[in-house]
Amino acid sequence: MEAAVKVKAERAKAAARRLAYLSTAVKDRALLSMADALEREQDLILAANHRDMEAARAKGLSQALLDRLLLNQKRVQEMAKGLREVAQLPDPVGEMVAMWKRPNGLLIGQMRVPLGVVGIIYEARPNVTVDAAGLCLKAGNAVVLRGGSEALNSNAAIVQVIARAATAAGVPEGAIEFIDLPEREAAQVLMRLNGYVDVLIPRGGAGLIQTVIRTATVPVIETGVGNCHTYVDAAADLAKAEAIVINAKCQRPGVCNAMETLLVHREVAPRFLPVVGEKLRELGVEIRGCPLTQQYLPWATPAQEEDWATEFLDLILAVRVVADLDEALDHIYRYGTRHSEAIVTEDYTAARRFLEEVDAAAVYVNASTRFTDGGQFGFGAEIGISTQKLHARGPMGLKELTTVKYIVLGEGQVRE
Secondary structure (H helix, E strand, C coil): CHHHHHHHHHHHHHHHHHHCCCCHHHHHHHHHHHHHHHHHCHHHHHHHHHHHHHHHHHHCCCHHHHHHHCCCHHHHHHHHHHHHHHHHCCCCCCCEEEEEECCCCCEEEEEEEECCEEEEEECCCCHHHHHHHHHHHHCCCEEEEECCHHHHHHHHHHHHHHHHHHHHCCCCCCCEEECCCCCHHHHHHHHCCCCCCCEEEEECCHHHHHHHHHHCCCCECCECCCCEEEEECCCCCHHHHHHHHHHHHHCCCCCCCCEEEEEEECCCHHHHHHHHHHHHHHCCCEEEECHHHHHHCCCCEECCHHHHCCCCCCCEEEEEEECCHHHHHHHHHHHCCCCEEEEECCCHHHHHHHHHHCCCCEEEECCCHHHCCCCCCCCCCCCCEECCCCCCCEECCCHHHEEEEEEEECCCCCCC
């Protein structure tokens, strides 16, 4: 098994050397060819996904996880559209970030360059396969993909289609590699391939991410875990708050930017919670509330301590009534995962405090946390949401998949 994974990484490393200086025209042509191939071969992909879905249902996966796994014609078209959008984005490779002249005449600059070989370990969602491959290719990186076992057939079919299209368009073989071994040992081998893999990006639940952080010897960019909060302030427009809360929880509950905890100021709780609570209930949301929440929603389940710290990824919502903004900020500081946090308020001072004091990759005023997404931010797609502070933070687009090198231009200068 180790040898099989290493062979794929070696192929990716060889491809990365050529990808680093591949022209924008070739990369864009490849991305468009990959998009066309996805649509042309969608029957093959959907048949593979059908096998994964049948197996997932037999295992009893939740509806939210089944939704993450599901592919249909619309989602295949969306994946193809994402590749075409990436092709239209400016190529970051070769961009001069800065340049200055020293007194001795040396010109010193920073040039944006690829990271090299990017390893991606992820769960469930087959669209990640396409997003990762497309973004890495445009940024000049080779990619080694290791998806979850529940999506093995889907991912294998997708990689077969897009890798073949990319190679035919002039991309070196090995640029898009897929580890088709379901055993966990295969992922562990990838995590320790120093010298072959330059950076590892885990994308999935807390368990996956913590396993990668503990196991990997390759540098890791931490992504994804989203215990996201929405705080409805005393000065909130309650109609606006209701729409935001419903969207943040229900529009797609199984993703990392969905709201997991609702905090409500005690002054508006008597008017807001009965209304929004009933609508959430009608939409199938289970409420786990604090004692005050239960006064307004008698049917709510009592919240336990672990509920405040849980990323449910399902139609479950923890709800707490807070005394004021300070208590809301304290709660977010204690339980948040530094992903996405929102306040709903018409109070300028409260909004400014929230923006300044909340430590998260994305902080919102009067908008749903569901917008924390590379496509929504104008990046075309994303490799994941970084919740750390080194190198990249927030949605990781093309620039976040590059680094810089210094270039120094001289005319024969020597150091005295």
